[in-house]
Amino acid sequence: DQQVKQNSPSLSVQEGRISILNCDYTNSMFDYFLWYKKYPAEGPTFLISISSIKDKNEDGRFTVFLNKSAKHLSLHIVPSQPGDSAVYFCAARDSGGSNYKLTFGKGTLLTVNP
Amino acid sequence: NAGVTQTPKFQVLKTGQSMTLQCAQDMNHEYMSWYRQDPGMGLRLIHYSVGAGITDQGEVPNGYNVSRSTTEDFPLRLLSAAPSQTSVYFCVSGGGGNTIYFGEGSWLTVV
Numbered sequence: 711d712q713q714v715k716q717n718s719p720s721l722s723v724q725e726g727r728i729s730i731l732n733c734d735y736t737n738s739m740f741d742y743f744l745w746y747k748k749y750p751a752e753g754p755t756f757l758i759s760i761s762s763i764k765d766k767n768e769d770g771r772f773t774v775f776l777n778k779s780a781k782h783l784s785l786h787i788v789p790s791q792p793g794d795s796a797v798y799f800c801a802a803r804d805s806g807g808s809n810y811k812l813t814f815g816k817g818t819l820l821t822v823n824p
Numbered sequence: 825n826a827g828v829t830q831t832p833k834f835q836v837l838k839t840g841q842s843m844t845l846q847c848a849q850d851m852n853h854e855y856m857s858w859y860r861q862d863p864g865m866g867l868r869l870i871h872y873s874v875g876a877g878i879t880d881q882g883e884v885p886n887g888y889n890v891s892r893s894t895t896e897d898f899p900l901r902l903l904s905a906a907p908s909q910t911s912v913y914f915c916v917s918g919g920g921g922n923t924i925y926f927g928e929g930s931w932l933t934v935v
Contacts, residue, residue: 716866719864742922744922744923746926751929752928752929753828753914753926753927753928753929754867754914754926755926756923756924756925759922759923799866799867801867808855808872808874809855809918809922810855810857810872810916810918810919810923810924811855811857811869811872811882812869812924813869814859814866814867814868815866816864816865816866817866817867
């Protein structure tokens with residue numbers, strides 16, 4: 711039973727355009743959501759997060775939107791740059807569990823073409 | 825990845841051999857865990873610990889043992905390696921904030 715779903719294994723966009731990565735979840739107990747970015751042969755690094763009490767969080771070129779009723783969140787990257795090419799993981803935290811015990815999606819490979 | 829150190833980076837094992845993946849963090853974090861990453865499967869939690877002396881199972885604990893004798897260290901033991909344990913392993917620590925920090929990964933091949 712996959713509780714965090716990233717249904718697009720890959721996404722390709724042109725440099726300068728918007729990248730939109732999507733994530734759906736099924737567990738109503740999730741109260742905090744994070745996006746991680748992973749380059750090949752490296753560990754994932756934290757990118758941006760959002761609490762369930764908010765519907766938007768912005769950090770520079772990165773914005774995360776949360777739609778609780780639809781159990782859906784998305785990561786927007788504007789403008790996209792070639793250095794953004796990486797695998798992006800969506801992760802969620804259960805409010806009833808440890809603060810740091812995260813459930814991850816399978817990841818979306820973003821390719822930004824020059 | 826600063827602050828979370830994993831060793832070894834690469835390892836080849838024969839089926840049935842045992843080994844330990846080492847993980848150390850210098851951030852005084854209470855939480856540590858191990859994930860494995862497999863193609864098409866994302867990151868799956870193996871074991872986690874919320875403090876020294878406390879460990880618990882994650883999503884895919886079978887075939888792995890852990891212990892947490894100190895805050896800094898959280899080794900992952902494979903008692904009898906199987907080809908299904910060929911994977912990339914990430915050690916994680918968390919504390920003092922709302923996110924977790926990954927090590928650089930350990931690539932394990934079981935032949």
